[in-house]
Amino acid sequence: MPKKARPAGDGEEEGPVPKQAKVEAACGPSSPLDFDSPSRLFESFIAPITTETFFKEFWEQKPLLIQRDDPAFATCYQSLFRLSDLKSLCSRGMYYGRDVNVCRCVHGKKKVLNKDGRVHFLQLRKDFDQKRATIQFHQPQRFKDELWRIQEKLECFFGSLVGSNVYITPAGAQGLPPHYDDVEVFILQLEGEKRWRLYQPTVPLAREYSLEAEDRIGRPTHEFTLKPGDLLYFPRGTIHQAATPEGLAHSTHVTISTYQSSSWGDFLLDTISGLVFDAAKADVALRAGILRQLLLQVETTAVATRRLSGFLRMLADRLEGTKELPSADMKKDFAVNRLPPYYTGDGAELVTPGGRFPGLDSTVRLQFRDHAVLTAGPDQDPSDETREKMVYVYHSLKNRRETHMMGNEETEPHGLRFPLSHMDALKQLWNSSAISVKDLKLTTDEEKQNLVLSLWTECLIQVV
Secondary structure, three states, X not given: XXXXXXXXXXXXXXXXXXXXXXXXXXXXXOOOOOOOOHHHHHHHHXXXXXXXXXXXXXXXXXXXXXXXXXXXXXXXXXXXXXXXXXXHHHOOOOEEOOOEEEEEEEOOEEEEOOXXXXXXXXXXXXXXXXXXXXXXXXXXXXXXXXXXXXXXXXHHHHOOOEEEEEEEXXXXXXXXXXXXXXXXXXXXXXXXXXXXXEEOOOOOOOOOOEEOOHHHOOOOOEXXXXXXXXXXXXXXXXXXXXXXXXXOOOEEXXXXXXXXXXOHHHHHHHHHHHHHHHHHHHOHHHHOOOOOOHHHOOOOOHHXXXXXXXXXXXXXHHHHOOOOOOOOOHHHHHHHHOOOOOOOOOOHHHHOOOOOOOOOOOEEEEXXXXXXXXXXXXXXXXXXXXXXXXXXEEEOOOOXXXXXXXXXXXXXOEEEEEEHHHHHHHHHHHHOOOEEHHHOOOOOHHHHHHHHHHHHHXXXXXXX
């Protein structure tokens, strides 16, 4: 069947895919989604729109509606989550607030109908049928393998966390009032139909979630109905509301979201501390004390403003000449909180080194390239008073899928710490398809062997 795509209105470097990670397509052998690489998954995800067209014309700019008269997409999407899945999920120990919200939109306001404690399916179904309540299921990728695989690949593609929520709404009902989000949103219609209305943003590319009163948002800029297999994208800040039409079956859709707190402003805040740390070691002016009683002033003095302006210009000049942007938190937080690679079985290959032991005469290559980040920063060891700059390798191979995007769960970073002198050798591994251990840019053979052994122990390299 032909595909239809229209606007809702008027490249990364791929690492080798480890053999053990190649499994059947999530939506079945005839899936329209291509999981061979992150870029190919996204291309098939938004088909027939090309990736180039999407980022040039739609990303962070305007909504995109893709209506597909394609049974393959409809079947694939319907397998991601169904109303009938709730019974088995509730038996696994779901809790109100943490895993499930029950709500209705009443006279333009959100009414939460959550109970206390554990979710019981019969009560959930009663609220759905009798109170016409919407069931919101948080982060279903924790339990649904198909969504895990899609979102894991999308995290590799975007280089940003990718979360999801499922919304199940009975006929003639609406779960949420008009609002906007602080994330880029992809809506996949799974079951039934849903009528959507989009409005002009009051805060373009918003940095926070907010409800909007109906009398403040004006007339919709777009109105349409999504059916199984359809996809809708809109930028953060886009005001929206959706309802299931009367006289039809329930609607199920999944909202896949990304780019929360991933703006240039966020990146600047993340890197500025590292830039100042490095500059202060080299420039005595930054180590000089601030003006006496500056912290007691109600207003910043002109002298202080001039000094800060000069320091910022100096930092900008230093930045022009650097190839390594220090990241205080963003890289680490991404690695710590993202999904582990998708796998079948027990996943032992992700946490137990395998293959040949690397030696000085070995040729090695990086594996799980899309799941590791390399960054430099001050030593985070509290016992080290010198605070020397170190190189950190963080990875997500041992992350727990069950805690993904759950915020309140404590997570520990997985990775390694090396002296700054190891940076060039690590870059060689990152930028080469394969490299001889002897050719690594380190002073001694012992350093070369210790580096590759440490990475091999973390399952990040293999001998070829």
